[in-house]
Amino acid sequence: MPSMAKFQSLIALLILCLVLSLLSDRFLTLANGWNVMRQVSVNICISVGMTLVILTAGIDLSVGSILALCGAVTASLIKNGIAVEGMNLHIGFEPLGAVIIGVGLGFGLGWFNGWTITRFKVPPFVATLAMLTIARGLTMLWTGGFPINGLGADFAFLGTGWFLGIPMPVWITAVIVALATLLTKKTKFGRYVYAIGGNERAARLSGINISRVKMTVYAIAGGLAAVGGMIVTSRLDSAQPNAGISYELDAIAAVVIGGTSLSGGKGTIMGAVLGGIIIGVLNNGLVLLNVSPFWQQVVKGAVILLAVVIDKANSKED
Structure with missing residues (x-):
């Protein structure tokens, strides 16, 4: 039974793909396959960081808001640069420089989460x-509640x-x-993460x-949320103030x-x-079958509940 538990996610994915391919002739097409992979890339980025956090028995509800804030800051730097009042100075940014700052901001916000948790023993x-509320509010303040559009082809x-026939987000x-697989399987830090959670x-x-490992884990989660923000903002050619809403729930669902x-x-x-691919395939299949967005939420919630129940059942067996 434990050996089967290792493959339950893969078995669930194969069954889901089989059912959807029977229900829709548009599902098993190359174009739809790449579409699914582009869509799940953001959730997988966030889910990798969320996995590290949950392995330490933590949780991070702020990743969606961090994604939005970092995307907005990056877009603003690309589009408008920084004007230094009183010095008649304007600093422009190339996309690479703006992306580095945006991702660095994500790492910083994640580190602050870890510092708050370890320094003040806040759950x-x-x-x-x-941080979810703070980052969302800062995003609204930074953008004025309006999207930042026209960010350029680069x-x-x-x-x-x-690149080489594969989408860049993939x-x-x-x-x-x-890199995350190597980190968890081949490094001392990875062993520490599992030890803390165990x-x-x-x-x-x-x-x-403990404090150093946890702060690092939350910093990585924030940085990867920012990477997701770069992909979302780039794909839409727009930084939306309400980007990333409920992304943390999709990430937690994928991890569980x-x-x-x-x-x-x-x-x-x-x-x-x-788990991220299962969530993406499920979302894609429900759209292809013209299922109401409201029912999509119901189905996704039921899948998450089922996954938690199975996790608890497996834990009792162990």
């Missing part, structure tokens, strides 16, 4: 919920370009997944710097469906990737 749910390549996501008290007694335990200490990056 992760509360700390990241506060920046648009991130979200809409192709390349970006593949690199992130590969038994934080034992990890502390063994000499692991992929087999990562909400109690921490158990899960894999590839599991989160499979």
